[in-house]
Amino acid sequence: MRILGIESSCDETGVALVETLADGGVPRLAAHALHSQISMHQAYGGVVPELASRDHIRRVLPLTEAVLAEAGWTRADIDVVAFTRGPGLAGALLVGAGVACALGAALGRPVLGVHHLEGHLLSPFLSADPPQFPFVALLVSGGHTQLMRVEGVGRYELLGETIDDAAGEAFDKSAKLMGLPYPGGPWLSKLAEGGDAQAFKLPRPLLHSGDLDFSFAGLKTAVLTQTKKLGADLEARKADLAASTQAAIVEVLVRKSLAALERTGLKRLVVAGGVGANKLLREQLNAACARRKVRVHYPELALCTDNGAMIALAAAMRIQSGLSRPEARYAFDVKPRWPLDALAETPQPSPTA
Template identity: 80%
Template sequence: MSELILGIESSCDETGVALVRTHPGAVPTLLAHALHSQVEMHQAYGGVVPELASRDHIRRVLPLTEAVLAEAGASLAQVDVVAYTRGPGLAGALLVGAGVACALASALERPVLGVHHLEGHLLSPFLSADPPQFPFVALLVSGGHTQLMRVDGVGRYALLGETIDDAAGEAFDKSAKLLGLGYPGGPALSRLAEQGDATAFRLPRPLLHSGDLDFSFAGLKTAVLTQARKLGDALPARSADLAASTQAAIVEVLVKKTLAALVQSGLQRVVVAGGVGANRLLRTQLDAACAQRGVRVHYPELHLCTDNGAMIAMAAAMRLQAGLEQPRRDYQFDVRPRWALQDVSLPEAA
């Protein structure tokens, strides 16, 4: 029997709501989703202000829910399960989504399910027209997270490597700030890089030859700062070259570590998920490298790379289909601002 899953995402600076329908023995389908980004609001501060983020989630979540239901031609009464992002993320922002989800579920007398934000990203390519098949290597590059995982099924995740300091997304954002670019920095740096020479500056590729699958991008940020100071008044004229060189360094590390993970795991399929997964150079270089090796690469649709409710509804639906969850009806909730993805993995996969 199919079920309607309402998903709510509020972990940081995007409010997302979506409706997904499950199908016995098949991948769930996305019926409708709506997203509000707070980028314009946070631009004046150069980054996310947690209190402002939480207040804006409060204003947006119910109108977005109404819009999603209208687009899907469904009513609240037809919803079978309400899912929400339990963590990781900003505590206040998470509490908004959790509170609204549990209130709706209680009013409807429906079960509620808290979802891991990164599991949502990990499973988001199943929303695409070309969904992957298990098993695969996953490159998770979302915000403050950069991880390589072996994924053998829903809830069967083994950590292969992760960042020991700054994540790739943080390297993009912090480098962009050093170049005087606006918020959000990552996309701005990528756009500027298209006008520059990626070979103009020799920047480090941290841990590229470490022999393991861990990442480190703090040193790269320091190198960008050093180079920017050396340029001094010439920085504006050379900023595109420095942006291109920075992006090239980040992408080279991500691509080569992913290829190493494929060798180590013996797998022939890659999933890339998270906001950095929308980066054009990363997609181009990873696609080319994997094509030479006969490896399939899967991405979420571009509009689903950032945080969104669709990935939360999908993750909830897939966990329910796999029999990994029993949704709760007590409507007591908590959030987990810090929460390792391995914590939701089955014991034998951890």
């Protein structure tokens, strides 16, 4: 089975082709392409939803033609068209859903709406070192920070989540307070490489709460307070503040992940989402897990951000597991808010439901 995946939940347009294998193993990534809208949104200091939606319209079909050419396939070779149904920006999601259903109708092929976070969670299966079930998953994308116990495809138990700002938001908002360009997270991480992580004592919210929830809004407020205290000296101390901020976020993520592993008794950790590409986070998780003889798995760096490959893969794995049935019904809706743990271990309804 050959599956086309379309991702358009926020500010990146991703299209990919995945092929399931006869032996039922992990599906093969045949081709993928991604267009980032970073340069367009930089002038506004953040994502402008209307502009994002319009840009998705311009990019989806050319990217589809590009991945078909790379794979050496034609449109007739597509068996299923998958798309991100949610969560995300409503207008952006509607673009991907509309294109996917129109393409499915034109080709007479079934379509399937996919959960964006499930795509992230399963994306490490496309890596050179794919995980095995069961495992603890740390999902750290731009707007989500969650710890999940994962027994198999569609079998997710929420262990803890953010009660306010996610880790990615903490990176981006702190960077903005320091005057760094959009998107701030990567800029802050780069700047932190030349700073002293011990220079400023910043809070580690909920670090000793006894549960597995996260909170980063207080850290952002502490960074704001520190920038005001520094005043004219901010420029000279910016690298130190960036390093201290990153250290606070990473420590919370690492400590909570280790607590989740201890609580569940599992010896395998999957880290997925854009923040999962953070160099310090990977270094500290690798070191801490090695001491505890825990295996850590990450997506390939190119697949950490939003992408079509993870959507096509999630669709393929759900179909293989019998949890989803793609249907040749082309009315659609989207789910801008859609908790991952709401996915049931039963066949999912069509996008028309």
